[in-house]
Amino acid sequence: EKFIIIGAGILGASTAYHLAKSGADVTVIDRKDQGQATDAAAGIVCPWVSQRRNKAWYKLAKNGACFYPGLIRELENEGEKNTGYARVGAISLHTESKKLLDMEKRALSRKDDAPEIGEIQVLTPSETRSLFPPLAEEYGSVHISGAARVDGRALRDSLLRSAKRHGATIINDDASLICSGNRVTEVKTSLESYSANTVIITSGAWAHQLLQPMGINFQVSFQKAQIVHLQLAEISTNEWPVVMPQGNQYIVPFDNGKIVIGATHEDNTGYDIRQTVGGMQEIFQKALHVAPGLSDGTYLETRVGFRPFTPGFLPVIGPLPNYENILVANGLGASGLTMGPYLGSGLAKLARRENIDIDLNDYDVAAAIQSF
Template identity: 55%
Template sequence: MKSIIIIGSGIVGASAAYYAAKAGNSVTLIDRADRGQATGAAAGIVCPWISQRRNQAWYRLASNGAAYYPVLIQELEALGEKETGYKQVGIVSIHEESKLDKMEQKARERQAGSPEMGELERLTPEQTKDRFPYAGDRYGSLYVSGAARVDGSAIRDALIRSAKRLGAKFIQGDAKLLIEAGQATGVEVNGESLAADRIISAGGAWAAELFKPLGLHLKVVPQKAQILHLQSDDMRTGDWPVAMVPFGQYIVPFEDGRIVAGATHENNAGFDDKLTAGGIYHILEKTLDVAPGLAAAEFTGAATGFRPATLSALPFIGQVPGQEKLFAANALGASGLTAGPYLGMQLAKLATGETTDLDISLYDIEEAFEGAE
């Protein structure tokens, strides 16, 4: 058994805490509750198989993340969790025909190796509207039965509650590294010094400041996302599929008429969490173009979240350069809720000396740091 401190309780940190506690380790999870945490603001779409991204390392991580979800949800439910925020509802990817042709071709190439994808079906505009009633009459879609939706705050909270049931301790506070002879040995939080066998950084968009006392610059920056919350008069939305629409936008229906639409991808906004007219207009313009029925929904609010991103657009995981006890994973960007639980599990395995299921050399942590020797 190892003593493990995990800094950051977003989706990666919460998953790492759950897995490490399940494996019998002494776990302390610390979070300072920064405003705009991506996990809490987001609605996730688990459907990596139709992505047009060509990076194979990204696809391997995302597809493994999708495959891990049913296993994880079964475990959480066995521990008494009733509200995990995850539900397999399928997806309709609504686009023009030429885009759908490419999407379907890519998905069918991947289908044999990803049975969790389920069935693929090309839908006419009328068939699309039958499955997703807010759709318009101009576009058909590609339906993927194995796709799922995720409520970010619900899955995070379920992981944290489960970790606590397994003995983990949760502390709200601002953790600073304790350093001896250039090595991180523990943290100071709320005036208390805590030593540990292993320290895990899962601080998302805010993680860089943790490493400054070590002379390391972590090249993770915030990417701002504005997200809209709507309320439908139709209460049957809980069984509707997720809708992906052009320009990287999505519409995620939840139970009782609640709908989330988004999101912007703002790379130079820093941690400015204000909602903007331009951001809201961008989301509404793109979503209403293909789902005009959404125009009648009540606008009930909006939120801002900050995705952790790097210039390479590829996440990293590993032992922090030059550090014996310090490990980190980060930079999932918009894939956080798809791959986060799986990456958190791999991070816990790595830190505790277990063999990972993932070839972490594909997600090189040294490239994420400046100042590392």
């Protein structure tokens, strides 16, 4: 059986890896759009303190975080040295001790069901700063030892390299679908056309255009994010935890002085991949307010990505209604690095008609389709 995957962000890359590893014949076609979410993303894996109440969302995020250590071990055993993942813990900040205790309580209440959360501890401002020295003085924190950070670009590449080692073919081109009745018969690129038994669509913010010629109105919206990379001199940041202030900003340290700060949440921008003055100002202002010690960092770059959202901000995964051989997953939104590897392994099993532990009724693709 032949599988074609369209889109190689974190979702398509994980699907390709798991399918190829199981021995399947896999072709991945990816257009490398500027604004690929995975390429810009960095990368908090810490779903347990979220205040979002949607149970179906939480289940994916929680299982996604839990899935990571095993996958990383597997990739390392295959010789992958740079997966971009490290379990460095996270500090969730607040200035009021009552709020810190509430956060601790929320995290503890989730521990029974998610032991991978690790140790949960309230830290004083000075303990907090000793873990992340650039911070302002007033922040206490809840430390969560099981949290991790991941570099989306590095993990994607690691998965695609491994998929290739297991025999997958990777093509960088634009893909379109040729259908007959309720089946895809061919996938066309600018140079060639490929026949496939099953087509898997993991095309993020661009999936609508792929399905539109078939008369399908696939409801994926997207939100632009700008995110800034900095370099600190002569300091080892390898063990520094992820910093989660109140609000939707964050600071993610990587090895050798690299620090990522972000991100913006910009609606209705279209596919605008510009790094804007206003976007960067917002990021710098918020980050330096929390961590003034970053002001001496060297500015490296600003990346831009489009977070894909399906209705209700809930991902969809499963067969495309009324078609026999198309699978779709999308809508990973702001937590796609957390969920992507796990959902990709689920997609690979679905493609091979194996049982999966995801209840597809909760993430029905039909919910994202509107008839014309």
